Amino acid sequence: MIVTYNWLKEFVDFDLSPEELSHRLTMAGLEVDAMEKLGDGLDSVIVARLAAVDSHPDADRLTVCRVETGTDTVQVVCGAKNHRAGDLVAFAQVGSVLPGDFKIKKSKIRGQESMGMLCSEKELGLAEESEGIMILPPGLALGKPVMAALGLKDVRYEIGLTPNRPDCLSVVGVAREVAAMVGAPLGLPKFELVENGDDIRGQSSVTVDEPGLCPRYSARLIRGVKIGPSPEWMVRKLQTVGMRSINNVVDVTNFVLMELGHPLHAFDYNLLRGGRIVVRRAGEGEAFTTLDDKQHVLEAGDLTICDAEGPVALAGIMGGQNSEVQPDSVDILLEAAYFNPATIRRTSKRLGIHTESSHRFERGADVNMARVALDRAAALIAELAGGTIARGAIDVYPSVLAERRLTITARKASEVLGLKIDALDIKQMLRSIGLGCELAIDREDGALYVTVPSFRPDLEREIDLIEEVARLGGYDRIPVTMPVGRSLCHLLPEHQRQVKSARDHMVKVGFSEVINYSFIAPAALERIGLDGQDPRRQMVKILNPLTEEQSVMRTTLVPSVLETVAGNLAYRSLDLRLVEVRPVFCVDPQEELPREKARLVAAMCGRREPEGWAQNGQTVDFYDLKGVIESLLEQFRVGSLVFDSSRSEPFLHPGKSCTLRVGDKILGTLGEVHPRVLGNFEIESPVYLADLDLEMVFSLAQSHPGFSQISKFPDVYRDTALLVDESVSAADLFEKIQGVKSKHIENVVLFDVYRGKGIPEGKKSMAIRVRYRSLEKTFTDEEIQAAHGRIVATLCRELNAEIR
Template identity: 70%
Template sequence: MIVTYNWLKEFVDFDLAPEELSHRLTMAGLEVDAMEVIGGGLDSVIVARLASVEAHPEADRLTLCQVETGSGTVQVVCGARNHRAGDLIALAQVGSVLPGDFKIKKSKIRGVESLGMLCSEKELGLAEESEGILILPAGLPLGKPVFEALGLKDVRFELGLTPNRADCLSVVGVAREVAAMVGRPLHLPVAELQETGPAIGSLTSVTVDEPALCPRYAARLIRGVTVGPSPDWLVRRLDAVGQRSINNVVDVTNLLLMELGHPLHAFDFNLLRGKKIVVRQAGDGEVFTTLDSQERTLKKGDLTICDGIGPVALAGIMGGENSEIQPDTRDILLESAYFNPPTIRRTSKRLGIHTESSHRFERGADVDIVPLALDRAAALILQVAGGEIASGRIDNYPQKMGERKLRIEGRLTNEILGLKLELSEIQRLLRSIGLDAEPAPDAPEEALQVIVPFSRHDLEREIDLVEEVARLNGYDRIPVTMPVSRMICHLSGGRQRGVARIRDAVVARGFSEVINYSFVSPTAWDRIALEAGDARRRTVKILNPLNEEQSVMRTSLVPSLLETVSRNLAYRTRDLQLFELRPVFLPRDGEELPDERRRLVMALCGRRAPEGWTQGGAMVDFYDLKGVVEDLLDYFRVDKVLWPVDAREPYLHPGKSCRIESAGALLGTLGEVHPVVLQNYDIDTPVYLLDLDIEAFLSVSRESEGFRPLSRFPDVSRDSALLVDESVTAQMLFDAVAAVRGKLVEDFVLFDLYRGKGVPEGKKSLAIRVRYRSLEKTLTEEEIAKAHGKIIRALEEKLGAEVR
């Protein structure tokens, strides 16, 4: 935010030197990033009069001027053509240094001596471009520095405001702080209107369809204006705070933006279809062209200002080409409104538009200043552009925003700040910045009740008021003390502990964690061969990606981990045990934010044991990774696990992969990466991959097994070799045994598979070992035979097994 010394003095009578003001503003929390003296170092550029203007004897395009300085006459050669005898001009005397480090020296031009230079606005830094020299108003005293004579000598302060201080995004806001510093009253600008036109209600109307998004909308109609260049005072005032002059009507709205901090907008009334305003949400896919000639595609939730047919402005952000002020504009509708800050911020960020208007509205404007800003703008437009103001104003404010009240206690304030302020002093400090602070009804000797104005959106709690007291009293007055603190141990939530346990368990089994970017390329899904209709191809796009390779949020960790494997292999690190435990981002229909789900992906390749003279050269295979997964399942007490063949993932080999299921839930997939996918990543060795859904995994895990008594009695094992069809799987065998195991079966295991001599074609031999034990007694041979016979009969009936 840029303010100037002279502009501040229009609202507060103070005599602080610029350097002192800069220090005081910084100590009040409005840090001054830069201070620049306008016209500084240019006191040698003075007001002078042209006594005579003659043609240069040696050059047709030059003039020879005799210039009166008030203390004598000097001769100057000039190349401009817009001056004549009697004009007052700006003379840069010999020795002057103009902006751009341009030094004025005594010189000869085409053989004629020149003692100075007649300056243009550009050469004095008053304009970016100018034609001819600067002709000054009549009546200025000769010899006086030009900037001082024109009232342009000023000091510009550039403030580095924190986002919470939206109230200081204006000259009046900063002036309010200055008034509090010096203990002087703040004089707000006064709007004096002459309403000579017909009633505004007979000419136009305003309808607000979204009062929650636009609580207040006010308008005035000015007819018969003349659009043209702004007067010098207005151009200079805007230039002093870094604003470019456009035309007199638009310049007034920009002036009020900087002065009061309240954005305004002027519409060409004759371009409004239906001669009315409607405030509504945009429709999905609605197209609108803004003032910067950019076509914007809107969506539901974007607030628009419309005429009788369609949008004419993006509320609080930017106007539209279809209603902008033109040189031939004669009637204008002036808008002053208050918009919901989150709505403006959301639209501004989505469309990538940041303007002075959106900067203020998204931080919170002052709903109470709407009519003042409107009336002052109308009065100034009448002054600089002429015309006639329609009688009355439209002020659509159906439900006034509720009054905000806070309480501040004197004891707590002093305790926090380490001060000894009286409650009356706290009241004085808060009142100095426009806060209505009165003794609290329930404790008038101990606390204050403060009514917070709508300009201070940052004041939400008592501690905010305490901060205001500290700031206004002076940060440099707070005593220095050593802090006192105590450590509090917060236990993490159950889900966090579970994720941490999984990470620790995987690391304990020899795997190294990798962390990849959450952003990937849209082509990542092609490399792992996902089908066109796969839900993981629906991604969340980044609005401002660094590059195309990181333009979408990942929905799977597999591409990133395979990329890491490929990179390590390229650097000749062949034996890899890697994992990544991070969230993926899945879009949700109708929701702006994606569904974040944690997944664990593990990759294994290379030798089974480190290279050495005592180790063999065996390579890892599917069962090495399956063993690690089984170990994890056992560690987290996940039981009744099924391993259906074929993971049904396009990036896994269909004949060398499986799914992991428990309690009817799919926990993940496991298998060898498909050769085609390996080729896409330039990987020349088999890679085995696990993709586990952490949420599903933790939902079926148990913290502990619980206590089970140990039997004091011996166990007995029975082995049986069974001839079964090739189609019978181990899981089918396990399911059949589990269905009839009874209470005497302690466990059972498949310990042998045989095909070959003695086994018919299409058959295989499976050997199982069943261990029996009782908690109550030693089992008899009869009891064991009965229990084992029951299992064998079940296998014969369900699987067609034959005992060998």
């Protein structure tokens, strides 16, 4: 928001210096981003009179002027054509420095001496473009600085307002704050509205089909106006606040917008079909061309101002070409309305149109200012453009918006601000900014009842009023205190502790955690080979995805992890240990929301050991990842684990993968990624991957088994090599040994598997080592032989094994 020092003084009588005013505004929460002194440094540009204007003897396009300054008469050579003897002009004396660091010097132009320069508006920084020199109004005193003589010596403030302060998007709004600072009354602009035309109700009407989106719509009719340039004072005022002059009628709407903060719009009444206004929603796909000559396709949620046949304006945003005020317009229908902020914000953002009008309506205009602004603008149009104002105004306001009533207590304000504040002080401060405030005589806690006016839509709760007290009293009065904190210790929920434990374990064994987006592309499941019947194909779609690559919630972590592996390999990071522990989102036909399940996917590739002179160059294989997963499940004490090679996943290599299960409970899968899948991700080296259902793991996790006594007696080993069928697995051996009831078996290890010379076709040799120990005594050789004999006999009988 841009305001000027002189404009503020029209409404408030104050003696603050420009610098002090800037500081006080900032301290009141209206931060001054920039302060510019208009006309500063131009005191040497003075009012002068042209005593004579003669043609240059040696140049047809130049004139030689005799310039009276009030104390002297000098000669100046000028290249303009719009001046004549007797005109008052802006004369830059020798030594003057004009905007752009242009210094005026004594010179000779085509043989004629020139003792200064006659300035144009552009050269003085008063306009972007100008034709000819600046001709001043008559009656100004000679020798007086031009900027002071024209009232243009001013200070411009650019205030950075927060979105919750729409009340300060006007000169009057900022003046209200200044009045509160200095304790002076606020004066509103005075005007006389003369209604000397026919009654407006016989000439026009307003129908509001959407009162929820447009609670109030007011209009006035001015007939017989003459469109033309605005007077100099209005042009200057608009320029000082960054607006350009268009014509007298449009300038009035912009002037009142900046003065009172309420947007208005002027329609050419004779271009309104049916001469009436209808406020309705746009039709879906309806086309509309705005004043900036851009065509927009509207949606059903957009609010439009229409005549009898179609849209003539986007409500609260911009008018249309089909009702624009033209140079030959003679009748004006003037609009002042209040629109629902959310509606204007939604349409403005969707169409990419941001205007001074939409800026104010989006933040919340003052519904009660609509009629004031309408009458003020109508009076100014009649004054500047002539015409007659129709008797009466159309004011459609079916449901008056009630003012909010809040309560504030001195006790709460004192506690929050750390100050001792009296209820009477609060009352005085809140009243100074236009809030109604009365002591609550029915309460004993220093409470006040506060009536919030319609120009303060941001005040909704007691804490908002306390903020007003803080800034009006001065933020610098609030004492500096150290924050008081409390240390709270809360245990994480069990599920979160288990997820954290799984994550920590994987990091402990050398894996790096990766975090990918929970959104993937639907085609990602095709890359890992899932068929159309796989339940993971049922995915939750994002209503408004950023890209197609992130349009569904993932039901598996595998594509994301393989994408991460591929990216790392592309950057020559070849030895990878990656893990992702994140939820997946599975559609449940019985539930409205998807089920969220924690899963763990780990991937390994590259060297088994770090590169170095003492390390071998072997690469990881299936058993490296199998050992990692076994250690993870061992941490959760998941027992009776079976690696079932008879079934797997389509993205894993058949014959080099397996399913992990406990009984009929599936924990996940493990194995080498299928070459076809690797090709889909442009991965050329083998990758080993494990995909675990952590929810199932947690459900099978067992409590700590407790502690047992350490034996003080020595252990005894027995090794046995068995010839078994090729189909017999190590798990089969361990299962049978476990079935031999012996409390003295401490450990069983498979330490050798051999196929080759001396081993019959279809057979293999498996060597096991069994360790025995007792808590009560040292075993004799006979006892060990008997115990080990039972194990060997069981294996020979149930697995058709033979001792080698």
